[in-house]
Amino acid sequence: MNRRIFLSVLGWLVLALVLAGLLVVSARQGLEHSLFERLSNSLPAAMDEALVNGDDRPGLMTVMRHQLAADLDGLRIEGWLPWPVLRECSATVDALGPLGEAGAVTSPVDIRWPHEGQVFHVGLTPTCEVAMWSLAGQGLALAGLALALILLLPRPLGDRQRHWYDRLVEGGESHRQARRLTAPLAEGVSREQGQLLAELCQHFDRPFAELRDLALVQPPLDARQRAWFIRGLHLFDFDVARARDIAHGDERLAFDLEEGRARVRGIPLTLAPTPLLHYAWYARKRQEGDGWFANPPSNRPDKREGQALAEFMAEYGGHAKAVNDLREHGLRSKTLDQNRNRIKEELIRVLGDVLAEPYLVVSERERTSARLRYRLALPADHIDLPPDLLAHAPSAPTERSHSV
Amino acid sequence: MPLSVTAYRVLVALVLLLSVLTAIVLGRVYGAPVAVGPFDHYRCSTGDRSGGEGVFRVLSTTNYLAQTFADHLCASNRIAARFEAVDISWQPREQLTTRQLARQHFHLLWNRQRVLKGLLSNYDRFYDSVQKTPDYSVYWLSNGDTPRLTAGYFAGKRVGLIQDSQSQSSFQQPMGQLQAAGITLSDRQLHFFADRRALYQAFAEGRIDLMSGIKWVGEQEVPPERRLAIAENLPTGRWFLSRSLAADVEFRCALLVQMDVFKGLYAHIDPTFEPAHGECPP
Numbered sequence: 001m002n003r004r005i006f007l008s009v010l011g012w013l014v015l016a017l018v019l020a021g022l023l024v025v026s027a028r029q030g031l032e033h034s035l036f037e038r039l040s041n042s043l044p045a046a047m048d049e050a051l052v053n054g055d056d057r058p059g060l061m062t063v064m065r066h067q068l069a070a071d072l073d074g075l076r077i078e079g080w081l082p083w084p085v086l087r088e089c090s091a092t093v094d095a096l097g098p099l100g101e102a103g104a105v106t107s108p109v110d111i112r113w114p115h116e117g118q119v120f121h122v123g124l125t126p127t128c129e130v131a132m133w134s135l136a137g138q139g140l141a142l143a144g145l146a147l148a149l150i151l152l153l154p155r156p157l158g159d160r161q162r163h164w165y166d167r168l169v170e171g172g173e174s175h176r177q178a179r180r181l182t183a184p185l186a187e188g189v190s191r192e193q194g195q196l197l198a199e200l201c202q203h204f205d206r207p208f209a210e211l212r213d214l215a216l217v218q219p220p221l222d223a224r225q226r227a228w229f230i231r232g233l234h235l236f237d238f239d240v241a242r243a244r245d246i247a248h249g250d251e252r253l254a255f256d257l258e259e260g261r262a263r264v265r266g267i268p269l270t271l272a273p274t275p276l277l278h279y280a281w282y283a284r285k286r287q288e289g290d291g292w293f294a295n296p297p298s299n300r301p302d303k304r305e306g307q308a309l310a311e312f313m314a315e316y317g318g319h320a321k322a323v324n325d326l327r328e329h330g331l332r333s334k335t336l337d338q339n340r341n342r343i344k345e346e347l348i349r350v351l352g353d354v355l356a357e358p359y360l361v362v363s364e365r366e367r368t369s370a371r372l373r374y375r376l377a378l379p380a381d382h383i384d385l386p387p388d389l390l391a392h393a394p395s396a397p398t399e400r401s402h403s404v
Numbered sequence: 405m406p407l408s409v410t411a412y413r414v415l416v417a418l419v420l421l422l423s424v425l426t427a428i429v430l431g432r433v434y435g436a437p438v439a440v441g442p443f444d445h446y447r448c449s450t451g452d453r454s455g456g457e458g459v460f461r462v463l464s465t466t467n468y469l470a471q472t473f474a475d476h477l478c479a480s481n482r483i484a485a486r487f488e489a490v491d492i493s494w495q496p497r498e499q500l501t502t503r504q505l506a507r508q509h510f511h512l513l514w515n516r517q518r519v520l521k522g523l524l525s526n527y528d529r530f531y532d533s534v535q536k537t538p539d540y541s542v543y544w545l546s547n548g549d550t551p552r553l554t555a556g557y558f559a560g561k562r563v564g565l566i567q568d569s570q571s572q573s574s575f576q577q578p579m580g581q582l583q584a585a586g587i588t589l590s591d592r593q594l595h596f597f598a599d600r601r602a603l604y605q606a607f608a609e610g611r612i613d614l615m616s617g618i619k620w621v622g623e624q625e626v627p628p629e630r631r632l633a634i635a636e637n638l639p640t641g642r643w644f645l646s647r648s649l650a651a652d653v654e655f656r657c658a659l660l661v662q663m664d665v666f667k668g669l670y671a672h673i674d675p676t677f678e679p680a681h682g683e684c685p686p
């Protein structure tokens with residue numbers, strides 16, 4: 001605020017100075033023009049008359065010069081306002097006589113006329129004193145008026161503020177309210193904060209002021225972080241602190257098998273024990289090797305792997321039916337497909353398509369056998385498994401043994 | 405209606421431009437009407453030695469020696485005793501009016517009797533003649549050949565005259581002589597000049613073939629073979645002093661002494677001329 005006052009006063013003084021300068025220059029020019037106009041008419045006639053019997057030319061020139069100088073000593077100044085900026089004006093006679101003799105210098109007021117085959121020439125230089133008080137007063141007043149006009153102009157809206165202002169007005173806000181609400185958006189808003197605000201408005205039906213303040217308080221978030229932030233706000237009933245933690249965190253999949261839960265960035269997933277343990281099993285494979293596991297062919301379930309998985313599930317509270325099924329029939333591709341789908345459904349339900357992606361189980365076709373193989377997309381160092389899980393694992397079968 | 409930043413800046417610029425234009429327009433100052441001239445006179449003040457009768461006005465037919473004469477008068481005690489300033493004019497001759505004569509606007513004037521009589525038939529009630537100035541002769545002056553008073557000679561010649569129709573030497577006499585000789589000049593032949601200087605200049609530069617005047621052009625005398633007499637022993641005129649001042653003998657005599665300044669002028673017309681002082685002591 002102080003800065004604004006200081007700048008306004010400075011601007012006022014600078015403008016006053018410029019305008020005062022213009023006033024003086026313009027006044028001088030006006031005076032010269034006026035003198036020229038008036039004397040162009042009267043001077044030549046008067047001098048021509050004196051020349052008729054002026055046989056002694058040098059004598060005549062001297063007399064005329066004196067007379068003219070006396071006539072021009074003390075000019076009265078009139079302007080449009082009662083206080084002209086110039087005063088105590090007079091004009092000096094630089095040259096008077098036939099052109100050529102009179103000297104080649106051009107004066108500000110230069111009157112020439114033909115006389116009997118010659119050109120007669122009178123050159124005058126008006127000089128004035130500047131009426132300082134009048135000048136200062138007029139300069140300051142004029143600059144003050146200009147400044148007042150400028151201050152009366154409605155302050156402009158920056159592009160960002162304008163965008164939000166228009167949206168609010170479209171949405172039914174009054175102009176004044178819209179201006180007030182968008183005022184904090186005038187400056188110092190990063191692109192990311194603007195984006196965040198747009199997304200918050202898109203997803204949440206809360207008062208604009210609240211969303212605005214929330215967006216402005218955040219440090220710049222990239223697109224992914226913003227998505228997590230908003231998701232977090234959705235999931236935890238607008239718990240800002242929690243959403244922030246989620247957004248700033250890393251991709252992380254954590255299994256707490258005691259509790260029977262998996263958590264993505266701390267967000268709990270709701271999975272039945274069977275799909276949960278399948279998920280953990282894929283996770284373990286990811287940590288132990290490259291994670292790829294090919295679906296067994298439909299007509300030949302994998303007995304060995306089925307056995308291992310059955311034990312794993314039995315240990316961590318898997319359903320008896322599922323465990324028995326594995327022990328009896330071995331690991332079937334159908335089972336794997338079903339569980340993977342349930343995992344995917346839950347991930348997408350909680351996180352949405354985009355955010356769930358790193359946590360999905362992805363597939364590719366084996367080069368050699370054209371069979372589909374699957375693994376958890378997330379890299380091993382982003383996965384937290386209970387330490388004892390790895391300790392309990394039987395020696396991991398290599399991929400070669402699965403390509404039977 | 406809020407403004408965009410660009411619109412705001414444009415409006416601010418317009419306000420500034422408006423203020424600049426206003427400053428320029430306001431600054432337009434008009435000097436009050438300045439009266440200049442007339443330039444055909446010279447005035448000097450007699451100083452603190454107060455004269456109660458105002459300005460002593462002199463009318464001459466030339467500015468030659470006018471300032472000198474006026475300065476001498478201003479320095480003179482006798483003049484200063486009566487007048488606070490001296491003003492000498494060499495206005496164009498046709499500006500002298502009957503009314504001015506009757507009012508004795510000029511205290512001292514140089515003119516011809518016939519002119520004053522023409523303007524004011526009883527002029528001698530108002531003015532006294534105090535000094536005669538030399539007679540002179542008027543000649544046709546030729547730039548090349550010897551002038552002769554024949555139509556044949558004048559055919560095709562460019563003749564220079566002065567616009568002032570009052571001029572005896574440069575208008576009345578020469579035109580009168582041609583009229584008497586039955587010689588008519590076409591309009592194209594007659595070249596009128598605003599003043600004597602211009603006429604002399606044109607003659608010297610050969611832009612005219614003939615002019616009329618006294619036998620001196622500047623300092624040079626025109627030789628007899630290039631001149632033809634028009635009239636001889638014409639009066640140049642007399643100095644006339646207003647009657648009331650002329651009655652004051654001391655004043656009149658003091659004035660005549662000062663008027664000797666014009667000897668320099670008379671010498672150009674007639675080198676042998678001595679101005680008379682009337683009954684004044686030498």
